[in-house]
Amino acid sequence: MIAQILADKCNNCAQCVNVCPTFVLDDGPQVPVIARLDACQTCYMCELHCNQDAIFVAPDQFAPEPSADPLPHLGMIRRDHGWDRPGEAGHLDEYRKLGPLLGEGAEIAARRYQAQRRSV
Amino acid sequence: METDVLIIGGGMAAGWAAIAAAQAGARVVVADKGYMGTSGVTAMGGPNHWWVAPDPARRKEAIARQSGKAQGLGDPEWMARILDLTWRYLPSLAPHYPFGSDGAGGTYYSGVRGSEYMRALRLAALEAGVTVLDHHPALELLRDDEGRIAGARGHALRTRQDWEIRSHATILATGGNAFRSGLIGSHTNTGDGQLMAAEAGVALSGMEFGPSWSISPAWASTRTLPYTGAVYYDADGRELDIPPSRAAGHAHNRALGHEMLAGTVLADLSHAPAALRPILRQIQPFTPAPFERRGIDLFRDRFPVKLFGEGTIRGTGGLDLADAECRTSAPGLFAIGDAATRELVAGANSGGGAVNSAWALSSGRVAGAAAARESLKRKSFSAPVHGLGRIAIAPLSAHRAIEASAIHRAVDHAIHGYAHVFTRDEASYAASGERLEAIWGELSAHGQATGAALVSLRETAALVAGARWTIAAARGRKESRGLHQRADYPEASGPTQRQLVSGLETVRIHSQQAEFA
Numbered sequence A: 001m002i003a004q005i006l007a008d009k010c011n012n013c014a015q016c017v018n019v020c021p022t023f024v025l026d027d028g029p030q031v032p033v034i035a036r037l038d039a040c041q042t043c044y045m046c047e048l049h050c051n052q053d054a055i056f057v058a059p060d061q062f063a064p065e066p067s068a069d070p071l072p073h074l075g076m077i078r079r080d081h082g083w084d085r086p087g088e089a090g091h092l093d094e095y096r097k098l099g100p101l102l103g104e105g106a107e108i109a110a111r112r113y114q115a116q117r118r119s120v
Numbered sequence B: 001m002e003t004d005v006l007i008i009g010g011g012m013a014a015g016w017a018a019i020a021a022a023q024a025g026a027r028v029v030v031a032d033k034g035y036m037g038t039s040g041v042t043a044m045g046g047p048n049h050w051w052v053a054p055d056p057a058r059r060k061e062a063i064a065r066q067s068g069k070a071q072g073l074g075d076p077e078w079m080a081r082i083l084d085l086t087w088r089y090l091p092s093l094a095p096h097y098p099f100g101s102d103g104a105g106g107t108y109y110s111g112v113r114g115s116e117y118m119r120a121l122r123l124a125a126l127e128a129g130v131t132v133l134d135h136h137p138a139l140e141l142l143r144d145d146e147g148r149i150a151g152a153r154g155h156a157l158r159t160r161q162d163w164e165i166r167s168h169a170t171i172l173a174t175g176g177n178a179f180r181s182g183l184i185g186s187h188t189n190t191g192d193g194q195l196m197a198a199e200a201g202v203a204l205s206g207m208e209f210g211p212s213w214s215i216s217p218a219w220a221s222t223r224t225l226p227y228t229g230a231v232y233y234d235a236d237g238r239e240l241d242i243p244p245s246r247a248a249g250h251a252h253n254r255a256l257g258h259e260m261l262a263g264t265v266l267a268d269l270s271h272a273p274a275a276l277r278p279i280l281r282q283i284q285p286f287t288p289a290p291f292e293r294r295g296i297d298l299f300r301d302r303f304p305v306k307l308f309g310e311g312t313i314r315g316t317g318g319l320d321l322a323d324a325e326c327r328t329s330a331p332g333l334f335a336i337g338d339a340a341t342r343e344l345v346a347g348a349n350s351g352g353g354a355v356n357s358a359w360a361l362s363s364g365r366v367a368g369a370a371a372a373r374e375s376l377k378r379k380s381f382s383a384p385v386h387g388l389g390r391i392a393i394a395p396l397s398a399h400r401a402i403e404a405s406a407i408h409r410a411v412d413h414a415i416h417g418y419a420h421v422f423t424r425d426e427a428s429y430a431a432s433g434e435r436l437e438a439i440w441g442e443l444s445a446h447g448q449a450t451g452a453a454l455v456s457l458r459e460t461a462a463l464v465a466g467a468r469w470t471i472a473a474a475r476g477r478k479e480s481r482g483l484h485q486r487a488d489y490p491e492a493s494g495p496t497q498r499q500l501v502s503g504l505e506t507v508r509i510h511s512q513q514a515e516f517a
């Protein structure tokens, strides 16, 4: 669930209020207000869309974690996506491997299961 | 507000419909409950589209294979149509979506990352002149005196104002029903479109084909890419006997569910393909976050897991369609994407994995174009309209507070609870059905709200309605076929029947011979 909006980074642009799919946030005087935490679906979309890296979503989907430490993680999801360089050729070049890797994992499990059956 | 085409919902199906309708010359409004670009399961997923080159032999073979999976319930003509439309239109997003390399000097189109995909669809829709209204959940459909669906009413969350939009054609693109299971990205997927359409008399099909689940860390639903090779342990470190993920029927999930009822199940992902580790962050940036933020190395440490139900999203069920342009039985009303039935292309099996997104794109394209054509023939908005919403708006007796969270838990349990779903029989369906009838009766008698509270209460009603149709349809199909598995009727019994389910105060089942068998 969303845990913090860091006042020293936020410029109150309200983009997070706008993009949150479940309308968790309200406009606030200095920074947006986390108004409906129970509706947060822990989707990280507010983080992805915050160009000030001012939002931290804590990992637990079922319980608030107000004391989790945001610092090592700020902006990571946005950088990993290459979100600010949508036109840049190549940043989705590994994407085609997703399907084959899913398949490879399934085969690993199937082979292991077979081998265990045989040894029983 | 008035428009030619109103699209309710703003996921991938809506995006493709909006672009098609605007390109055909219609004024188009998209109203989404959340934000078009982040809400719905498309945005959090990585839709891999069914993708077969237009070579007649390869297409024929792909359709034959898919028809086999559909077990007599798929329509080969629809399959051919979605293969064709997907192949033609997906690359048209190139100005807005940075398609990557296919590793062989070409472009990789079929699989796209949800957040960039939805950003691209939003941009393309805006560029085509579509009006996008975010945080504008629809609450009920409007019908005019000629009996035609003529728009919708809803509530704008940010301005706290009710809205009414009159339209010549209306498209439901509200997605599937995840029954509030906590599935990634699905909080707004409560089946509202199915409820609204049912109030206009539209039936549903394929509702019995489910459920399915995705495995995730116990504290958060994520994508399942790193799990396919996983080894599972109990809390004492004993390796569990779990059939592989692609084992027949529900064997994998049944074994996992059984162990989870007994205690904590831990996953060990150290057997995942070696090539995955270095690039997981690049291809699925949302997947590592829930681990890193807990200080867990997902490829080394064991961690507790849970199964998150996928409702109708990777099931098959949805609004039944009357023709090949996605019209419903209610004049002026279309349904697309996960809001509609996917029985036509997935039959008795899940369309997840490729067919569902090809369906969402294609049903969006055809409905968008048809709705534009139909709406441009109509000129004025003179006929008076009335709202069709009843449940949570006009209770049958005195208003009383409704305990929504208990209802949501009961609904998720009825559909996904592994204590009973793997051993379903007549008695078990009857018990679930009775519980849901009691909940519906209470909502129907006493549920009432306005504004944002009405949005939530209508969601609750839609969750319950969807669960009632699901249980009734599953109970009605006295055989096992595809995703629908019963302990008391373990075999498929020919001939292949399609089954429609309809009604709100009273749920009805209607079977018909499948035409494509």
Ligand SMILES: Cc1cc2nc3c(=O)[nH]c(=O)nc-3n(C[C@H](O)[C@H](O)[C@H](O)COP(=O)(O)OP(=O)(O)OC[C@H]3O[C@@H](n4cnc5c(N)ncnc54)[C@H](O)[C@@H]3O)c2cc1C
Binding pocket: B008, B009, B010, B011, B012, B013, B014, B031, B032, B033, B034, B035, B036, B039, B040, B041, B042, B043, B044, B045, B046, B047, B048, B049, B050, B136, B137, B138, B139, B173, B174, B175, B176, B183, B184, B188, B189, B190, B191, B192, B193, B223, B313, B314, B336, B337, B338, B339, B351, B352, B353, B354, B355, B356, B357, B358, B360
């Ligand atoms: C984790 C995951 C992975 C998947 N992977 C694949 C895959 O690889 N291949 C594949 O083919 N399929 C896949 N699927 C299925 C595929 O993602 C869906 O079929 C597709 O995204 C459906 O698109 P949609 O537009 O119909 O629904 P959604 O994207 O869910 O959009 C529905 C929209 O309607 C809005 N809405 C709901 N109620 C209202 C209301 N009352 N008023 C206004 N708006 C409303 C919601 O906010 C949401 O934005 C996957 C699904 C999941 C969950």
Ligand code: SF4
Binding pocket: A005, A009, A010, A011, A012, A013, A014, A015, A016, A017, A031, A032, A049, A050, A051, A052, A053, A054, A055
């Ligand atoms: S998007 Fe970021 S900078 Fe803008 S208001 Fe939200 S937290 Fe502040």
Ligand code: SF4
Binding pocket: A001, A002, A019, A020, A021, A022, A023, A024, A025, A039, A040, A041, A042, A043, A044, A045, A046, A047, A057
């Ligand atoms: S994590 Fe998702 S649901 Fe929660 S506040 Fe951010 S955008 Fe909203």
